[in-house]
Amino acid sequence: MVGTLFNTVTVAVGASAGLALGARWSSDLKDKVFVVLGLFTLTIGTLMALETKVPIDLFLALVFGTLLGHTLGLQTRLARWTSASTPSDASSTSRGFMEAMMLFCLGSMTLIGCMEDGLLNKPDLLLIKGTMDLISSAFLAATLGRGVLWSALGVFGFQGALTLAFTFAGQEMDPALITELSALGGILMLGIGFQLLGVKAHGLPQWPLVDALPSLALLPLVRWIHGMIPF
Numbered sequence: 001m002v003g004t005l006f007n008t009v010t011v012a013v014g015a016s017a018g019l020a021l022g023a024r025w026s027s028d029l030k031d032k033v034f035v036v037l038g039l040f041t042l043t044i045g046t047l048m049a050l051e052t053k054v055p056i057d058l059f060l061a062l063v064f065g066t067l068l069g070h071t072l073g074l075q076t077r078l079a080r081w082t083s084a085s086t087p088s089d090a091s092s093t094s095r096g097f098m099e100a101m102m103l104f105c106l107g108s109m110t111l112i113g114c115m116e117d118g119l120l121n122k123p124d125l126l127l128i129k130g131t132m133d134l135i136s137s138a139f140l141a142a143t144l145g146r147g148v149l150w151s152a153l154g155v156f157g158f159q160g161a162l163t164l165a166f167t168f169a170g171q172e173m174d175p176a177l178i179t180e181l182s183a184l185g186g187i188l189m190l191g192i193g194f195q196l197l198g199v200k201a202h203g204l205p206q207w208p209l210v211d212a213l214p215s216l217a218l219l220p221l222v223r224w225i226h227g228m229i230p231f
Helices: 002-024 027-049 055-072 074-085 092-105 108-120 124-144 147-170 175-196 214-228
Strands: none
Touching (some): 002 108, 002 147, 055 175, 055 214, 092 147, 108 124, 108 175, 124 147, 175 214
C-alpha cells in the first residue's frame, strides 16, 4: 500500500499547488518533464521485461490478448465512456473530479503498478506514477479547479482496493508466474514510455495499451498450455 499512499499524497500536493499557482505553470516545462519521465519509464520497463525466463509465452499472451481486447473494443469503449462521463455542461468540481479519476486510475500503469505492489511488494511503478500524477494534477487543477484535489481520495480507494486484491490473489500464485506477469507488465510499460515521448504507434492515433491488457489474464493459460507440450 506504500505506492498507493504515495500516489494519493502526490495528487493532493500537485492539485494544491495547481490551485495556488494557477496559470503561472508553464506548459513548456510540463512537456520537458514528461520527456524525462518517458525516458525513465522506458528504462524501468526494459529492466522488468528482461526478467522473463520464457519470452515466447509473453509474445503469445500479448498477441492473443491484444486480439481479444481489439475484438471486445476495450480501448474504443473506454474512450467513449470517458467522453460521456465528462459532459461539457457538468459543474467544474465534478468535471475536474471525473477527469482526474480517469487520468489517474484508468490506465495500464495503474493496473501494473498495483499488481507489482500487491504480488511482489514492489511499489516502484506506483512511485513513478505518483511522480507523474504530481505534475499532471497540478496542471489539471489549474484548469479544472478543486475537483482534482478531491480525486486524491478516489485514487486512494481505487488503487488501494486493487492492490489488496492482488495481494490476496498472490498468496496462491506460482512465484514463476508472478515474475512473468511482471515482465509482461514491463513490455506494456515500454508502450507507456514511448507514448510519453510522443512516439507514434505505427500510424495509430495512440498506443493500444488498453486493448493489450487482456494479455495479463491470458498469460497463465498460455503458460499452462506451453507446459503441456512435451518439447
